[in-house]
Amino acid sequence: MQFDLKTFLERGRTPYETEFSLALSGWDFPGYRVDAPVGVRFRAVPTAEGVDLTCAITAEAAGECARCLAPVVQPYAFTRSWSVRPADLASEELELPLEENGVLPLSELVYQELVLEIKPVLLCREDCEGLCPVCGRPKADGCGCCAPDVAPGTALDPRLAGLRKLLE
Ligand SMILES: [Zn+2]
Ligand SMILES: [Zn+2]
Known part of the structure; x- marks a missing residue:
């Protein structure tokens, strides 16, 4: 799943929205797995300056409790948003995993945001005694x-x- 951000910045006049589920079970996450499909709602809205992007993600991190080794499944639901202006496309500081042709690979984006959001140490309970x-x-x-x-x-x-x- 890809989103052509460059073209949307040039010609997008109406909001774009897509909803899909993403299989990331084979991807390499730090300290946990993401076995279940990840739910994604991606939205792009043209603004006076450029485009506002929002990405709502629901996922489950699966692994073992770091203290007692019990199996743990931790649900996550969060939303990220970005405001992008045409000049940002060439910026080093752009937080999006944009390709050189201005295309945004949405699975890369979702993976990146999951790694930022999910705590790498899973616990069955905050006060697990191990x-x-x-x-x-x-x-x-x-x-x-x-x-x-x-x-x-x-x-x-x-x-x-x-x-x-x-x-x-
Ligand atoms: Zn535990
Ligand atoms: Zn004992």
Whole structure:
């Protein structure tokens, strides 16, 4: 999917809008995958100075929790916008992945914005406690060895008691 930005700046008189879904499952993302199709709504509106672009993106980042390794799917929905004047096409500071002929590849644009938006470290919960260093199970599941306080007088498995002593 491409958008000819240069031609639209020269001759676009009416707004242009397109909506499509994009498969980015094979693309290389830092620390997560984007398995599910990405929803994209792209809009270009001519203005007195040039053109206003907006791109609304819905996507899911998939991977493992960085602390407990549980599978995580994190939904994202966000919108980006840009105002482009004809003089910007040749500018080094243009934030769009524009090709030399003035064509904007929309999949490149969406990929770039996803990388900027999605946090590279996924967590199953903000307060995920991670794995117990003793038994290797998620702390959230609870385990005798990493229970912070065992009420005095609680009968402990003698093997666990030995383990606790080692930890103290
Ligand atoms: Zn976790
Ligand atoms: Zn444990």
